[in-house]
Amino acid sequence: MQISNGRDVLDQDRLSVFELSGHRFGLDILSAREVLPLPLFTALPNSGQIYQGVFNLRGEIFPLIDVSPVLGLPPKEQGPEDMVIILESSEPEFQVGMLVDRIDGLVSYAPSEVRLSRGLVEPSMEIFIKGVLVQQKSPILLLDLNNLFRTRQLLAHF
Known part of the structure; x- marks a missing residue:
């Protein structure tokens, strides 16, 4: 996109883009407090596939989730390039480290570039996707953290 005046910049939103199980996802940068390499963590017994430890x-x-x-998607297998995104939310209130395969960086986009997710994503993840940003590299699925963290599977851990 070519920027012709300052107004175009103001109409842009920014995403933190990451990969998980072969998919590219995007989060509003205000949801991501920081990004770091996978730290040493303590696994907890009988905590299931989602809750990896602390x-x-x-x-x-x-x-760490x-x-x-x-x-x-299939459970993530840990690798040497894994990253963690520290997420913050006020509704419901939480701070959590989300395990991802890798960080792709930041992307600016105009809200008008976002397409509906229906038919573009697997039905199982449709409720968690706000929309799809189609770019040259590959589509970016805009993750809806509010819906994601209201699921029974995640609420059980917070």
């Missing part, structure tokens, strides 16, 4: 970041304890099963 880790300490500068004196704060965070749960894998949202793949909630989205209908």
Whole structure:
């Protein structure tokens, strides 16, 4: 997109883009407090596929989660390039580390570029996707954190 005046910049939103199980997802940058390499964490027994354990970041304890099963994707296998996105929300209130395969960076886009997700994503994840941003590299699925963290699977851990 070519920017012709300052108004075009003001009409842009920004996403933090990451990969998970072969899909590209985007989060509003205001939801992502920070991004870091997978820290050492303590796995907890009998915590299931989603809740991976807990880790300490500068004196704060965070749960580490894998949202793949909630989205209908296979559970994430940990690798050396894994990253964690620290997410914050006020509704419901939480701070959590979300395990992802890798970070693709930041993307600016105009809201008019977002398409409805119906028919573009698997039915199991449709409720968690606000829309699809179609770009040259591959589509970016805009993750709806409010719906994601209201699921029974995740609420059980917070």
